[in-house]
Amino acid sequence: MTPENRLQTIIDDGLCLGCGLCSAVAGPQALTFARDADGEPRPFAGPELDDQVMDLVYDICPGFNLEGLPPEIAEVAPLQDLVWGPHVRMVQAHAGNPEHRHRAATGGVLTALACHLLESGRVPMVAHVRAASDPPHFGEATVSRTADEVLAAAGSRYGPTAALSHIATLLDAGEPFALIAKPCDLNAMRRLAHHDPRVNKLVRYWLTPVCGGFMPDVGFRQFASRMGHDPDRITGVRYRGHGCPGATRFEHEDGTATEHHYLDVWGEDDSQWVLPFRCKICADGIGEAADIAAADNWDGGAPTRELAETDPGSNAVIIRTEAGAALFDEAVAAGRLVEEMSLDVNDLGRMQPHHVKKKLSGLARSRGLADAGSLAPRLFNMRADALDEALGAEAGNAEQRGAERRAHARRLPAD
Numbered sequence: 001m002t003p004e005n006r007l008q009t010i011i012d013d014g015l016c017l018g019c020g021l022c023s024a025v026a027g028p029q030a031l032t033f034a035r036d037a038d039g040e041p042r043p044f045a046g047p048e049l050d051d052q053v054m055d056l057v058y059d060i061c062p063g064f065n066l067e068g069l070p071p072e073i074a075e076v077a078p079l080q081d082l083v084w085g086p087h088v089r090m091v092q093a094h095a096g097n098p099e100h101r102h103r104a105a106t107g108g109v110l111t112a113l114a115c116h117l118l119e120s121g122r123v124p125m126v127a128h129v130r131a132a133s134d135p136p137h138f139g140e141a142t143v144s145r146t147a148d149e150v151l152a153a154a155g156s157r158y159g160p161t162a163a164l165s166h167i168a169t170l171l172d173a174g175e176p177f178a179l180i181a182k183p184c185d186l187n188a189m190r191r192l193a194h195h196d197p198r199v200n201k202l203v204r205y206w207l208t209p210v211c212g213g214f215m216p217d218v219g220f221r222q223f224a225s226r227m228g229h230d231p232d233r234i235t236g237v238r239y240r241g242h243g244c245p246g247a248t249r250f251e252h253e254d255g256t257a258t259e260h261h262y263l264d265v266w267g268e269d270d271s272q273w274v275l276p277f278r279c280k281i282c283a284d285g286i287g288e289a290a291d292i293a294a295a296d297n298w299d300g301g302a303p304t305r306e307l308a309e310t311d312p313g314s315n316a317v318i319i320r321t322e323a324g325a326a327l328f329d330e331a332v333a334a335g336r337l338v339e340e341m342s343l344d345v346n347d348l349g350r351m352q353p354h355h356v357k358k359k360l361s362g363l364a365r366s367r368g369l370a371d372a373g374s375l376a377p378r379l380f381n382m383r384a385d386a387l388d389e390a391l392g393a394e395a396g397n398a399e400q401r402g403a404e405r406r407a408h409a410r411r412l413p414a415d
């Protein structure tokens with residue numbers, strides 16, 4: 001296979017997540033990064049693409065390489081759970097600053113931690129994402145050096161977001177930083193750490209929102225149209241925040257804004273979500289590679305209509321590492337965070353039932369993709385065999401066949 005074919009295989013197999021890491025590390029002469037015909041951010045072959053570049057890409061691309069914490073960190077965590085992984089403890093918490101709590105996606109834990117890291121001098125900058133201006137439903141990579149900049153980027157970006165597109169620039173600059181990015185982005189950075197020692201030297205804190213998948217461009221267009229808007233005339237999108245979860249807000253060309261109830265947009269469960277194929281089969285939405293992962297805390301995974309209007313916002317927080325625990329405790333002591341109560345794996349399972357199923361099915365789905373002749377996600381440091389055993393042969397077989405069918409169905413020509 002040529003290097004170009006190897007690149008195209010990742011995309012054709014539905015595994016590219018548009019994170020931007022490959023073109024960041026390979027450079028634009030080898031891999032450019034732009035929107036494809038479907039509107040998705042994708043790498044494109046440049047004149048210097050060769051097999052050496054593709055060998056690296058095949059080892060770090062989070063589309064089919066998912067890596068959790070390094071064993072030497074994971075193994076010393078006092079609590080080990082088959083589904084939820086290594087952790088020090090789980091808590092319910094929210095930002096101490098009421099404005100941060102209000103503006104953030106859930107309870108503002110990630111914003112509060114980022115502000116604490118900057119203001120305590122632990123790191124000079126936080127690499128994370130903010131709303132993009134063009135197109136306004138995307139997210140884009142950014143760096144915050146002040147609490148105001150962190151707050152301006154609060155909230156969840158559900159559209160395509162190339163969170164790692166600036167990683168090479170950050171590593172070249174040589175300044176330490178905290179990284180807030182989706183679980184798959186952190187998986188990719190754990191892979192890159194095997195090739196580039198600057199990753200573990202410079203990324204001082206690894207923080208993540210728990211993630212059930214993002215919405216591709218086509219999905220946003222469908223849902224904006226369903227809500228009665230021309231997607232091309234929307235100038236600003238806030239998916240959530242300003243309450244928990246807060247309204248979904250569209251700004252329009254004429255300066256007006258429209259707000260829709262979270263449940264009208266997203267549905268009472270995940271049935272109205274349009275997800276990329278790769279997100280549907282994700283084996284790590286729970287931030288296995290992070291020091292701290294922050295999630296919603298609604299039973300069943302979605303708020304009731306009443307709760308969506310009254311909830312001030314609290315995160316379920318998985319503190320995985322000793323570094324994460326020290327950071328969390330410091331932020332509580334500084335008043336940046338308010339710890340409400342302890343949680344355990346049963347609480348997390350009740351709040352995130354879809355993630356429990358995805359964790360158990362990871363390896364079976366990879367087998368199914370391999371059976372279909374597709375690239376298949378490789379799972380590192382994630383208890384993949386033990387989870388597969390716990391799923392059981394019958395359910396595992398069903399997941400495997402289901403993934404195989406889905407992989408074949410993706411390849412059928414559109415009508």
Ligand SMILES: Cc1cc2nc3c(=O)[nH]c(=O)nc-3n(C[C@H](O)[C@H](O)[C@H](O)COP(=O)(O)OP(=O)(O)OC[C@H]3O[C@@H](n4cnc5c(N)ncnc54)[C@H](O)[C@@H]3O)c2cc1C
Pocket residue numbers: 103104105106107108109110111112114128129130139153154155156157158159161163180181182209210211212213214215285294295296297315352
């Ligand atoms: C695509 C997506 C899917 C999600 N699915 C789930 C789910 O299934 N279950 C669940 O419990 N929670 C899910 N969440 C997480 C939830 O929406 C909150 O982000 C999380 O609870 C953290 O809340 P917070 O108030 O601490 O965040 P905030 O304080 O608002 O901070 C959020 C931080 O995350 C960064 N960020 C936002 N969007 C992205 C992105 N796309 N890529 C990288 N970084 C980003 C921001 O830059 C910001 O620093 C999802 C989030 C996203 C972005």
